Amino acid sequence: MDTYDILIVGGGMAGLGCARVLREKGATDFCLVTEHVGGRAPLTGHDALSSACYARSDYCHMQPFLSYGRRASIWKGRLITQEKKWRPSAIALRHPILFLSFVFHIWRFDRRYQRFMRRNEFxxxxxxxxxxxxxxxxxxxxxxDFLHEHGLAPLGTVLISTxxxxxxxxxxxxxxxxxxxxIWLILLRRARECTVDGEKITENLHFCITLDCVCSIKQKKDEWVVETTSGHTMAARRLVMATPITVTQKLLNISSPGRTDLNVFMAKVRGTAKKKYVDGRYNVFPMGCPDVSIIDGEDGTYELYSLRADFDLSHYFDDYCVLYTKSWEPAACLGKELHFSQKGNNLFIVGDCNFPCLEAAYVSGMQAAKALLERM
Incomplete structure (x- = not known):
């Protein structure tokens, strides 16, 4: 059995953020165990492992590791119903005063959010x-409820909900x-599709990364014992859980009242879309439809996202070839409970358990590392 001072379970942005800070401060007695480096974030050169994610250009901590692609545009989306196709720009022009009021609320939120992110480092x-x-x-x-409280409900039906x-x-x-x-702040602040440079973000960390799948975690006296599917056993005095919250709950046998899982399925296809879906980058289906959206890759490929595994591609394409499929089970864990990252002096739960954001997940790992270093 290998013994360490610190074990990090999960190699996504939170786990890597924690490991990088520990390494930069001179710590060496730690190990990061992960099935896949990068977690659910797409790595450069590994497009098939995940779908695109978006990042703002002012992500100061993640910036050195990101490669940016095309800019996301809210004006290229469409909500498709049986009656007609709605473009977000048409709704904004129909309610210009309400839209400006909504932008004002986003601006106020941004000021609070920036202070919130700065505090998250400590x-x-x-x-x-x-x-x-x-x-x-x-x-x-x-x-x-927020939209109704501020008189913005007319924007919600199409523009905001889309x-x-x-x-x-x-x-x-x-x-x-x-x-x-x-979400709206991300796009109004000129967000772009991005991938994470796996070589850069793992630089100087190869000595501490173990590629394996954790299947069991038990606390025995003053240490945590971790077992993997390959039969490897490791022990550490302190543990950082940087896995999706549902995985953390299962491995640590903890509950999260009021949370439910949301599963999402995706198919990447090359083919010819039906005429109804060819003149918009983002085609979004209304609530009640189990299929969520079709995104045009603008290179002859499309991505269909659905809440069901048995989606019917022939409904949207005249001809197609499936390049690959992927599922996130779960893609999100719905609920309003804020997870407290530190439980005692020897357990930290970090990552995107409170909201999905590369920078926030990375910073949560940094904060855990700083707290660990203070106790060394």
């Missing part, structure tokens, strides 16, 4: 959120106001 997301009661209220409020659905697969009732505003 405290958990839960502690940081609780220092701003207004931000905490937004986190606990549904997107639909973007929330295509990026998070949620309805306005399921989404929090925090997530809704953050």
């Amino acid at each position: 405290m958990s997301q839960k502690e940081s959120m609780e220092k701003d009661p207004e931000l905490l209220k937004i986190y606990n409020q549904s997107a639909s 973007l929330v659905r295509v990026t998070s697969f949620l309805s306005l009732e399921e989404s929090s106001a925090f997530l809704m505003l953050w």
Whole structure:
């Protein structure tokens, strides 16, 4: 059995952020165990492992490791119903005063969000959120309630709900106001598709990375014992869980009241889309339809996202060839409970368990590393 001072389970942005800070500060007695480096983030040169994600150009901590692609545009989306096709720009022009009011709320949210992110470098997301009661209220409020409270409901039906659905697969009732505003903030701040440079982000970390799948974690006296599917056993005094929250719950046998899983399925195809779907980069289907969206790759390929595994591609394409399929089970864990990252002095739970963001996940790992270093 190998013994370390610190074990990091999970090699996504949070786990790598934690490992990089530990290494930069001179720590060597730690190990990062992961089945796949990069987690759910797409790595450069490994497009088939994940779909595209988006990042802002002001991600100061993740910036050195990102390669940017095309810019996301809210104006190239369409909501397709049986009656007609709705373009977001048409709704914004129909309600210009309401749209400007919504942009003002996004601007106010951005100011609070920036302070929140700066605090996250030194405290958990839960502690940081609780220092701003207004931000905490937004986190606990549904997107639909927020829009009604501020008189913005006419924008929600098409303009706002379209973007929330295509990026998070949620309805306005399921989404929090925090997530809704953050999604719009990402795009209004000139977000681009991005991939993570695996070589850069793992630089000087190869000595501590073990590629394996963790199947069991048990606490025995003053140490954590981790077992993998290959039969490898490791022990450490301190443990950092940087896995998706559902994996963390299963391995540590902890519960999260009020949370439900959201599964998403995707097919990458090359072919000819039916005429109805060829003149928009993002084709979004209304709530109630199990298929969420079709995204035009603008290179003869398309991505279909659905909430069901048995989607019918022939409904959307005249001819097609499936390049690959992928599923996220779960893609998200719905709920409004803020996870507290530190449990005692020897267990940290980090990552995107509170909201999906590369930078926030990376910073949560950094914060855990700093807390660990203070106790060394």
